[in-house]
Amino acid sequence: MKPADIIIRADHILTMDKDLNVVRDGAIVVADGKIVCVGPADEAARKYSAPENLGGAGTVAFPGLVNTHTHSPMVYFRGLADELPLREWLEKHIWPAEEKWLSPEFVADAVELACLEMLGSGVTFFCDMYFYGDAIAAAVKRMGMRAVVGAGIVDFPTATGRNADEYLEKAERFIRDWKGDSLITPCTAPHSSYACGPDTLRKAKALSETYGVPLHIHLSETEWETHELEAKHRARPVTFLDSLGFLDPSVTAAHCVWVSDEEIGILAKRGVGVAHCIESNLKLASGFAPVVPMLNAGVRVTLGTDGAASNNDLNMLSEMSTTAKVHKALAKDPTVLNARQVMLMATRWGAEAFGMGEMTGSIETGKAADIVIADLKKPHLLPLYDIYSHIVYSMNAADIDTVLVNGMVLLKGRRLMSGDEPAIMERAAAWGKKIRG
């Protein structure tokens, strides 16, 4: 008997490995934060012993969900201004609120609420783009989650900087400070091709190459953006970025709603990861991203919630369900975006988009133990014919019972293990009261 830290038993283990193996009556053995064995439960029981046993009958285990695009501190603006056009929403509501309220304290408190919400819906890993990266990274690490944290760069002054050079300088310092961390991957995050000029975008790209970190950017979210770019640079956004040498597999681009067939070809050829944020795109009426054409062209499409101010939650299970359904209707074909495909987009492909596919995104020996255990003993999950279908189409956030990141149990029986849940919620209510005025 070899010693281990944790043994997880489940009726179904969705490995999301390259053959999409599912282990029935299986076990996952965790030691030193890593998965050391995945296989039949009886076999694991013969080989390993561990002080902590999780899961059990009536559960399913799957890789932690990867939310590839969010602005996590914006949970504090959830529902503050709804049902407005993107520019009015940003310029009249969100930006003024940010100008008035943002601070490292605001961000740190808000990120804890966001992590609590994400863990509670099965997310283990997310990509964040916002201000005060140090405060965000520190809060995420405190909560025990995995994140790619973007150092934001724009061409205009904000509360956190005066101009592009200052943002770039701060980004470099942020990257240096956090590179090599076990949970936080710093990244360069120029806001968009309309908020950053060619010079800034080239410098951001160079910075990312110098330090070997990912690049994250908003790309073709609205039709307005394509017109703006055509007017400014006589090119559509993807074509424009490609002309700068910006696009390659280190880039994850959020949205990609208004991309032409030619641009889809470029995204595929350059190996760019796309963070599809369907609920935000729908709610802001930004449009329908051509996900089926992108997948057919070989683009790695992943899923993101976007910020909770435009969604209005950080629930990846809901994104999965909405994505799977809406694109069937758009394609007039119910066979596209099946549950396995969507599950892959929400797990392994998410990790791969950030160059972290060797480390997480699936349940395989040697990978980090980033694992979700969900309870199948629920009225809406009965009977059970297809486990993938249940996760994508029928499972609710509240069915997520236990979540591990890097082998640490962060949520157990839906209770937060890595922070003070009542205090996080009290702070959220107090900030809400202040912001409401």
Place this chain on the structure above:
Amino acid sequence: MKPADIIIRADHILTMDKDLNVVRDGAIVVADGKIVCVGPADEAARKYSAPENLGGAGTVAFPGLVNTHTHSPMVYFRGLADELPLREWLEKHIWPAEEKWLSPEFVADAVELACLEMLGSGVTFFCDMYFYGDAIAAAVKRMGMRAVVGAGIVDFPTATGRNADEYLEKAERFIRDWKGDSLITPCTAPHSSYACGPDTLRKAKALSETYGVPLHIHLSETEWETHELEAKHRARPVTFLDSLGFLDPSVTAAHCVWVSDEEIGILAKRGVGVAHCIESNLKLASGFAPVVPMLNAGVRVTLGTDGAASNNDLNMLSEMSTTAKVHKALAKDPTVLNARQVMLMATRWGAEAFGMGEMTGSIETGKAADIVIADLKKPHLLPLYDIYSHIVYSMNAADIDTVLVNGMVLLKGRRLMSGDEPAIMERAAAWGKKIRG
């Protein structure tokens, strides 16, 4: 102090009355199954005393959600066959499964699971269309829910009848048996204009008129149906039904995806209620119903989940969120279908569609106490700026804490009060095992 049965206190009471009044720090007083007072909590406390107190700080109360189209026993086929075109799904999977398994016992057991799921997501009232109406009605009544139960009519033989005349005869007996029940409203439910010929539709209409009961029908769900009707009757489905004198305010038509502008005009003019089932329409790739044009034309559009075999759940909160979002993107206008509008469609308009608006659908003195209490003390519901926004865009089924129908507490602390929850779930699992084979 007047005696009452139940006093519900909540931070917010969404009455959904004609002015959409919201009572802050409010109370609802229930006596003899009815609402006898809605107003400020302190006022109610001075006037009434009751043995049972529900709700409290950090809760919201709103009218029970009305699911205007489902086939509740199909929960037992949840996820049995996914991601197939409608006709293949029906003809190769669902109909054979129904032929093999349907019985009054199957239906009774399945309906209890469906009721458990619906209560758990805030539904108090639904419209059902399936076979074995007696078994359905008895099960719904046992569970304490309110339902319009359709006696199904088609032109071809099934397990429950040989021809239209036999279905019509059975429908009449069913209507006689159940008319006047406090919870069950029997209705006439000819399947569709493609499964029923003009003669059958006319007889169904006459039957409904004779007994003064609602009519429920599938209408223009798929493009195929419009072609079929044009080939058979040289008219599109709505126009065809109107030519028979079938359409009036007693009719609630499910789907209405493929309706022309002219047909929308007819639906509005005739006062037909539409049961919009967006998640089923998306998942089966049936298309996008023109909800915004229907609303603009004055059609009373309500919401339904359809059966769990094509959805794959009976979660009205999710239907509300998806409806509000998808139609914004279709209309390219984020201001349409705002949270208040969608909430109205899911509550009072649902009751009105079945001619029951005087009795339920809103929280008003004199109406039946069909009330939902939800818990706002959740990470994904913080902070709170707009209560309607939270219910439509951020609330999950698991936030529903307590549900009353006709003044009876059916769900309390998410525990079923009107049935044996573990037994219902065991039976569901056992049926699933048999069906899986």
